[in-house]
Amino acid sequence: MLVIADEKIPYLKGALEPFTDIEYYPGDQITPERIEHADALLIRTRTKCNRHLLEGSSVKFVATATIGFDHIDTDYCNEQGIYWTNAPGCNASSVNQYIASVLVTLSRQQGFKLKDRVLGVVGVGNVGSKVVKTAELLHMRVYLNDPPRVRKEGVCGFLSLDSIIRECDIITFHVPLSFEGIDKTFHMIDEPLLSKLNKGTIIINSSRGEVADTEALKRAQSSGRIGSMVFDVWEGEPDIDRELLPMTSVATPHIAGYSADGKANGTAMAVQALSRFFNLDLEDWEPENIPLPEKTTIMIDCKHMDVEDILGEAILFTYQVELDDKRLRASVETFEKQRGNYPLRREFPAFTVRLMNEHSGVRQLLMKMGFRVEQE
Numbered sequence: 089m090l091v092i093a094d095e096k097i098p099y100l101k102g103a104l105e106p107f108t109d110i111e112y113y114p115g116d117q118i119t120p121e122r123i124e125h126a127d128a129l130l131i132r133t134r135t136k137c138n139r140h141l142l143e144g145s146s147v148k149f150v151a152t153a154t155i156g157f158d159h160i161d162t163d164y165c166n167e168q169g170i171y172w173t174n175a176p177g178c179n180a181s182s183v184n185q186y187i188a189s190v191l192v193t194l195s196r197q198q199g200f201k202l203k204d205r206v207l208g209v210v211g212v213g214n215v216g217s218k219v220v221k222t223a224e225l226l227h228m229r230v231y232l233n234d235p236p237r238v239r240k241e242g243v244c245g246f247l248s249l250d251s252i253i254r255e256c257d258i259i260t261f262h263v264p265l266s267f268e269g270i271d272k273t274f275h276m277i278d279e280p281l282l283s284k285l286n287k288g289t290i291i292i293n294s295s296r297g298e299v300a301d302t303e304a305l306k307r308a309q310s311s312g313r314i315g316s317m318v319f320d321v322w323e324g325e326p327d328i329d330r331e332l333l334p335m336t337s338v339a340t341p342h343i344a345g346y347s348a349d350g351k352a353n354g355t356a357m358a359v360q361a362l363s364r365f366f367n368l369d370l371e372d373w374e375p376e377n378i379p380l381p382e383k384t385t386i387m388i389d390c391k392h393m394d395v396e397d398i399l400g401e402a403i404l405f406t407y408q409v410e411l412d413d414k415r416l417r418a419s420v421e422t423f424e425k426q427r428g429n430y431p432l433r434r435e436f437p438a439f440t441v442r443l444m445n446e447h448s449g450v451r452q453l454l455m456k457m458g459f460r461v462e463q464e
Contacts, residue, residue, distance in 0.1 A: 108368070179347065
């Protein structure tokens, strides 16, 4: 069998060679000519998997090693009997780490305490649920919005989007991209929504660029309605809006989910799905030897630090979102290159926190976040 794969899927090379013929190409160079005789595609978001690509090919299976799948024409695949799958939740902990770094960074830049802020989480799935937990560990008050979950599960305690807008100082979006229906999210962040914001509200979008209306954002920012904007995703990326960029407090090139752990999870889920479909005996395959950063021990002297400061130090040791922000602003034209050559980032469980003069309860909070903890 022949597999065509995106050459940027991490940790994939070598995994399938004993079992299949496999050819690697840049995601935007996976063409109808190249896949004509392929049995399976392993892709990322840069490959638009639709009728134009698939028609006339022998492809029976498509897996994207990403949480999102709006680059796959699922209706066409279903009509043609082409099995497709994504990697739900693969980078949830990575995006959670990104949001945690953003929250700590903004609080320090702007001089506020997170415990004094109310966070609204729009979309409480794999990612949003982790963000909720971390925000609560940071002693934030958190409100939730997820109409599909409310309808499906009957969960209590969720608020309407209007209530989130009215009650929250910071709103973070973790929704899939959908263009129609009752749960349409295309341009969810639009003029009517932005006009209802309390002055100074912080907006964070790490879901999909098209969830936000760029022109509406620029008008709202100019009017002073928005306090700060944080964007990891952009309409029209990699050609992002050059007027919106300088209006943001934090801007990154669609890398929130780009931890080594998240990438490894996505690749593993794609390979395992391929194995189940074609009976390749790789159902338990996982990448080996994921590299570690040079320093994995975090030394924190808790004396003269409050709990939020201690947690913030640990979070920022693992990942400083400001570094990604500086790289993008310095070279916006290399948006795609920055994604393709993203520096090594590991999630909280790869790090050990060594505490001195420990506060009561700090160890438990750090462990709940995922860190290993030692006492000096």
